[in-house]
Amino acid sequence: MSFDLAIRxxxxxxxxxxxxxxxxxxxxxxxxxxxFIIRLILCLGLFIGFATHLLCLALALNTLFMLHRFQGPYNGGSDRMGILVLFTLCFVHFLPNLTWQYLAFGYLAIQLILSYFIAGSVKFKNLEWRSGLALQDVFQFSAYPVSESLRGWADKPRLLFIMSWAVIIFEMMFPLMLLTQTTLIIGLGIATIFHFANACLFGFNRFFWVWIAAYPSLFWLQNHIL
Amino acid sequence: MLQTLKLLLPALIPSWRFFDWIAPSPRIEIKVNNDWQEFRPRPDHVSFPTMMKRMVWNPYVNENLFLASCAERLVDNPADQHSYEQILNRILADINDQKVTSLQFRLAFIHREGNALKKDIRYVSKIHDVSGAQA
Known part of the structure; x- marks a missing residue:
């Protein structure tokens, strides 16, 4: 994937x-x-592709207002990824030469890889994740399950053990997905299903869309380096 | 401005330590007619079509996640007026059609101890007179 196409x-x-x-x-x-009315108008322009360098800058300022208004990101990790993608685009548009622009976009791709790998590593180091107990806690008493009926999943320790290890193995193996374009497509397909499941079970719909927004950086990095 | 930039930094240099441990989970409870009840309890069941709709339209759940963050911040720093007001304003908006004259909320945190779940009350708000605030 070319740099210009990936950015667009x-x-x-x-x-x-x-x-x-x-x-x-x-x-x-x-x-x-x-x-958010201002943000909506700016985003429509970004989506259409009108003066995107100026719109990214305006959205970055709008984001600072948001951070001030809510004293941090409104929805934790998903907002943080959105901010990272946005500021990466700003750097790409305003850095003076192609090498620096490549570095900025490459930084986004590396952070995307780390978002899976580090999340998997910290789970792997935790005995409660390895035993399935952590996921049992998520379903039993965390604020995330979207309905009371989902709390019943806490009573399925064998299923949660398998799910825990599936998540740990996938997240830790994610960097290897970059080896070929086919494995990358498979890896991102699994990641998309993972985010879709999180959106259905825990209401994390924002993660789904914003993580996908960072995927072109991986296709570009894979094409550019490997 | 410096404070806002400090809020920006964790997004530009993220840690990505999602769910590294399962922290005690906050519940906001409100006192209505001398009874404490959970604010915005989750529904018993959510259908698959509703889950699909929520992929693109999920403001209520996302607001509840934001309020959970505010609850955690308020317990960490009881002087955090911003989080206090964010929670209070949402409660006021929700009880607007009920005949309530005073309002108080508290923050309960649920965690596991051994095989049992334990609930700790970690914050109790002051009592607000809301008799004049309702339609």
């Missing part, structure tokens, strides 16, 4: 992810809505 795809996917988030905020408190 990232803009389209991030634009869509931010449009989706901004629409949700229009349901929220009225005093916050002006931030």
């Amino acid at each position: 795809l990232t803009e389209i996917l991030l634009g869509f992810a931010f449009i989706q988030q901004s629409m949700e905020h229009l349901y929220g408190p009225k005093q916050d809505q002006y931030i």
Whole structure:
């Protein structure tokens, strides 16, 4: 995948992810809505592809307002990834030469790989994850399951043990997916299913869209380096 | 401005330590007619079509996740007025159609001890007179 195509795809996917988030905020408190109406207009421009370098800059400023308004990201990890993708695009648009632009975009790809690998590593080091108990806790008492009926999954220790190890192995093996384009497509397919399941079970829909927005950086890195 | 940049830094240099351990889980409880009840209890069941719809439209659950973060921040720093107001304003908006004259909320944290679940009350708000705040 060429650099220009990867950047444009990232803009389209991030634009869509931010449009989706901004629409949700229009349901929220009225005093916050002006931030998201502005954000929505900027994201539509980013999605369409109009003066995207200026729109990325305006969205970065809008993001600083958001961080100030909510005293941090509104939705933890998913907002952080969105901010990382956005600021990477800003650097790509405003850094003076191609080498620095490549480094900025490569940084996003490396962070995407680390987002899986580190998450898997910390689980692997934790006995409660290796035994399946951590996932049992997630279903039994965490704030995440979207319904009470899902809490019943806590009573299926064998299933949760298998699910825990599936997640650990996939996340830790993720860097190896870069070896060929075929393995990368398979890896990102599994990752997409993983985020889809998290969205269904725990309501993490924002993770799904914003992580996908970072995927073009991996296709570019794989094409560029390997 | 410096504070906002400090909030930006963890996004630019992330740690990615998702779910490295399962922390005590917050529940917001409100006192209505002298009874404590969970604020926004989750539904018994969510259908698959609803899950599909929530892929693109999920403001309520995402707001609840934000309130859970506010609850954690408030327990870490009881002087955090921002988190206090974010929680209080959402409760006020939700009880707008109920005949409530005073409002108080508390933050309960659930964790596992051995094989049993334990609930600790870690924060109790002051009592707010809301008789004039309702339609």
